[in-house]
Amino acid sequence: KQEVTQIPAALSVPEGENLVLNCSFTDSAIYNLQWFRQDPGKGLTSLLLIQSSQREQTSGRLNASLDKSSGRSTLYIAASQPGDSATYLCAVKDDYKLSFGAGTTVTVRA
Amino acid sequence: DAEITQSPRHKITETGRQVTLACHQTWNHNNMFWYRQDLGHGLRLIHYSYGVQDTNKGEVSDGYSVSRSNTEDLPLTLESAASSQTSVYFCASSESRRGQETQYFGPGTRLLVL
Numbered sequence: 056k057q058e059v060t061q062i063p064a065a066l067s068v069p070e071g072e073n074l075v076l077n078c079s080f081t082d083s084a085i086y087n088l089q090w091f092r093q094d095p096g097k098g099l100t101s102l103l104l105i106q107s108s109q110r111e112q113t114s115g116r117l118n119a120s121l122d123k124s125s126g127r128s129t130l131y132i133a134a135s136q137p138g139d140s141a142t143y144l145c146a147v148k149d150d151y152k153l154s155f156g157a158g159t160t161v162t163v164r165a
Numbered sequence: 166d167a168e169i170t171q172s173p174r175h176k177i178t179e180t181g182r183q184v185t186l187a188c189h190q191t192w193n194h195n196n197m198f199w200y201r202q203d204l205g206h207g208l209r210l211i212h213y214s215y216g217v218q219d220t221n222k223g224e225v226s227d228g229y230s231v232s233r234s235n236t237e238d239l240p241l242t243l244e245s246a247a248s249s250q251t252s253v254y255f256c257a258s259s260e261s262r263r264g265q266e267t268q269y270f271g272p273g274t275r276l277l278v279l
Contacts, residue, residue, distance in 0.1 A: 087266060091270075099257075144208070151213070151221070152210045152213065152223060152224070153210070
């Protein structure tokens with residue numbers, strides 16, 4: 056069974072600092088990995104999707120890397136802003152479903 | 166703009182009652198999913214569908230059912246609500262094409278079973 060772990064569970068940084076969020080998974084036989092953002096009381100918003108054949112994806116200040124062989128992905132958020140405060144979840148897709156991590160809750164202090 | 170909506174957004178019901186949660190998407194996606202989100206368990210897949218008349222069980226499907234009669238809708242039914250089904254329920258949809266599997270989520274339904 057796929058297990059997805061996100062460390063740390065919570066993170067607090069001053070505005071302007073770069074954020075590094077980690078995700079690890081136990082079974083490397085994945086199709087893709089997706090990073091989501093969830094604001095309190097809201098649904099999930101997709102940030103980036105990385106195919107299993109890719110090493111990284113970028114969108115604006117966000118960059119996600121994938122090392123499938125070691126079962127790791129990292130989400131980098133450059134020059135953090137208070138509006139980046141949210142919970143970030145990673146999810147890996149195997150043959151039919153997404154398996155989610157518990158998330159990292161980020162607070163960016165102004 | 167295309168979107169995915171859920172109704173109701175909040176629901177209180179009693180143990181033993183049948184409850185149906187609605188999910189409607191205008192993305193014209195073939196794939197639709199139902200998840201529940203609980204503290205300590207994260208998001209878990211309940212049921213999913215890859216197209217009209219297709220439904221499949223996820224990892225926590227006991228006590229739930231779905232039907233897919235058109236592309237846009239995948240209602241989730243709790244046959245006889247139990248307190249353990251108190252949760253936040255999310256519907257999601259995605260395309261089938263490889264490279265386009267991004268899942269788009271609805272705003273969620275908060276269900277309380279008393």
